[in-house]
Amino acid sequence: MRLARFALVSGLAVATIATILAISSQVQDFDATRREQVLVDQSIDQLLSSSELSDATARIKFDVVQVQQWLTDISATRGLDGLDDGFDQAANYAAAFAADLATARALALELDDAEMLAAIDGLNVAFEPYYATGQRMAQAFVESGPAGGNALMGEFDATAETITGELDRLQGISEAYRAHVQAVREDNTRTIAAARDHQALVQVSTFGVLVIFIVLMTLFVAVYVLRRLRSISAQLLTIAEGDYSLPVYGSRSWDELKAIASAAEVFRHNGLRLAEMSAEEIAQSTARRQERAAMMQSLQDAFGEVVDAAVAGDFGKRVPAGFQDEVLNRLAGSVNHLVQTIDTGLAETTVVLSGLARYQLGLRMTGDFQGAFARLRDDTNAVAEISNTWLDSCAPPHGR
Known part of the structure; x- marks a missing residue:
């Protein structure tokens, strides 16, 4: 020879072997980049949804507390000395509650989370008697004083306890979803790192x-x-x-x-x-x-x-x-x-x-x-x- x-x-x-390895490396790099982009986009979407859900849950809880606060204030003042805007303020926060609850529902539908939808529905059902009982109690305090209002406090406390339980339930689901998103993000990070390590090994x-x-x-x-x-x-x-x-x-x-x-x-x-x-x-x-x-x-x-x-x-x-x-x-x-x-x-x-x-x-x-x-x-x-x-x-x- x-x-x-x-x-x-x-x-x-x-040369042929090296070319095949180089082409294979490039194809894998293109595929890894595409998959990395998908994972990054997915993580961003989930983080945004988690953040929006947490914000909506916090606002809903704030709305419920403010409704109770303003109804309690007017019950204490009985609308005297110009302190008669409690009903209007409570109504404003009740409207804010409905809007924030609608936002949370839209997020739950987007996530296709049946458990979260059930918690939102339960909170919506609990709010109506809570708000109505609070209005009747405050009106009784204004018209009849403690004698009339105290009679309804037990009923109002019961509705407040119910809605608090529903709030805790929704907040727990929101926190669980946030933890899930974080875990998925960490897993995606590990997946991307493993893909890069493999690519480096091929090169x-x-x-x-x-x-x-x-x-x-x-x-x-x-x-x-x-x-x-x-x-x-x-x-x-x-x-x-x-x-x-x-x-x-x-x-x-x-x-x-x-x-x-x-x-x-x-x-x-x-x-x-x-x-x-x-x-x-x-x-x-x-x-x-x-x-x-x-x-x-x-x-x-x-x-x-x-x-x-x-x-x-x-x-x-x-x-x-x-x-x-x-x-x-x-x-x-x-x-x-x-x-x-x-x-x-x-x-x-x-x-x-x-x-x-x-x-x-x-x-x-x-x-x-x-x-x-x-x-x-x-x-x-x-x-x-x-x-x-x-x-x-x-x-x-x-x-x-």
């Missing part, structure tokens, strides 16, 4: 996948590819020193390493043939061999410099290919092609995957590639275009 094809396939696979997982891929690719190059290059470099040095006993091994799987090892084997076999020459042939080829040894040493030095630079993360170094021996030039070209393939593949893959990790789906590969990397560029750009189209179709109308 060629290293270029491996980089293409693995990079495209991880971290997406970024983690990209980081793991980059780490694995770096380890592959640093641990395997560069280790094989170091080994071949050492064997080239051995061959240059005249030891042709060990074959040069490149790789069982990667074509570029096989090509480098194959070129090195040519030198080894040539060295073996030179060693087998006759004395006369050796004498004739001494100068040529010394020249070849110098070229081999130069190649080895350049080879080691390129490998050491690649280990340090610098893939910009190249082996000079200006030797007089064509085999040496092919070996240098093979090494340079391998380094260039690794450099270009890692650089382009890192740029695209980093853009996907930041949800920058508008990034594109624009280099002028050939063969496998041209397919990588076209396929990656196609994935990005599909991702943008899918995100646009998933976004809610208010989010576009």
Whole structure:
């Protein structure tokens, strides 16, 4: 397998996975935002209803107390000395009671709360005898004094006790509803927090996948590819020193390493043939061999410099290919092609995957590639275009 094809396939696979995770994260984020808005709106509506109900209940209680207060005042003053507005004031608060009770009823109907409606109806029924008995008692005090009014106080106290019980019942229901609204609000808050935590986990997982891929690719190059290059470099040095006993091994799987090892084997076999020459042939080829040894040493030095630079993360170094021996030039070209393939593949893959990790789906590969990397560029750009189209179709109308 060629290293270029491996980089293409693995990079495209991880880019696809990262894109799917990014799109899934965005769709979940849109859905979570929509659900959060629904929960917030629901909480606001319930808080407003609870507040309005509490205010209406408080006003109703105040109206009842004021009716009793003004009827009691006129009973005490008997309307003397100009203190005769008790009946009018009580009537005003009785009218306010009816209006506030109607407000509470409308809220109960909006909430569809049968228990609250029953309490309001009970309070309405209790108010009529309470108010009527209070008016009769106050009128008796005005007309007949304590003798007439005291006779009705027991009946008035009974109606007052009844309406007080109904008031307490309505207030208890109102407070229970307020506590329910608060509990729902707290539950919604926890739900929103959990959704945000999940979204953060998905985003971290997406970024983690990209980081793991980059780490694995770096380890592959640093641990395997560069280790094989170091080994071949050492064997080239051995061959240059005249030891042709060990074959040069490149790789069982990667074509570029096989090509480098194959070129090195040519030198080894040539060295073996030179060693087998006759004395006369050796004498004739001494100068040529010394020249070849110098070229081999130069190649080895350049080879080691390129490998050491690649280990340090610098893939910009190249082996000079200006030797007089064509085999040496092919070996240098093979090494340079391998380094260039690794450099270009890692650089382009890192740029695209980093853009996907930041949800920058508008990034594109624009280099002028050939063969496998041209397919990588076209396929990656196609994935990005599909991702943008899918995100646009998933976004809610208010989010576009």
